[in-house]
Amino acid sequence: MNNLSEVFKDKKLKLTPQRIAVYKYLKSTNEHPSAEVIYKALQPDYPTMSLATVYKALKTLVEVDLVQELNVGEGNFRYDGKVCPHSHIQCLSCGKVDDIEGFCLSDLNDSIKDHTDYEVMTNQVYFYGLCKECKNNIDNLHED
Incomplete structure (x- = not known):
């Protein structure tokens, strides 16, 4: 506070x-x-x-x-x-969004410098997939 x-x-x-x-x-x-x-x-x-x-x-x-x-x-x-740098992943089925912990992309800003004439200030990376619950639901449908 x-x-x-x-x-x-x-x-x-x-x-x-x-x-x-x-x-x-x-x-x-x-x-x-x-x-x-x-x-x-x-x-x-x-x-x-x-x-x-x-x-x-x-x-x-x-x-x-x-x-x-x-x-x-x-x-x-x-x-x-x-607000600390971290990525997010969204479930393509239910729409839930989670943090990706323990994987830092801050060095991505340095890596990209050779590929642009911009001064890179920040980045935002999103991943998409199926959450555990939705994947289990789909797997269970295929078993029936």
């Missing part, structure tokens, strides 16, 4: 209860929820908070690098409370 208030103070931004709630929710989950999922999860404790407020809070949290915005190609964004 101290980091959150320090970042907002440094950026001269107001730390609202809604921004705190969205940030805490993202830090408390390994899921990669959409704004709509966050909105529904916070509704019981914040009944007057609108979906637009959630979107605005997310936009601000992304801008100050406290939250990562993911575009896994489904027409809307998902959000991640982990």
Whole structure:
């Protein structure tokens, strides 16, 4: 929480209860929820908070690098409370998104320098496959 208030103070931004709630929710989950999922999860404790407020809070949290915005190609964004460099994998069947742990792609930025005249600042790598549950369901269908 101290980091959150320090970042907002440094950026001269107001730390609202809604921004705190969205940030805490993202830090408390390994899921990669959409704004709509966050909105529904916070509704019981914040009944007057609108979906637009959630979107605005997310936009601000992304801008100050406290939250990562993911575009896994489904027409809307998902959000991640982990901002250290890591990759994601999405199930092509159920749509679940997970972190890929223990595999760092930060040296990819150095590797790519010989292939472009851009100054590479960051990267975002997505993998796609079948989660364990969906693969098991498919395997079970083939056994019948």
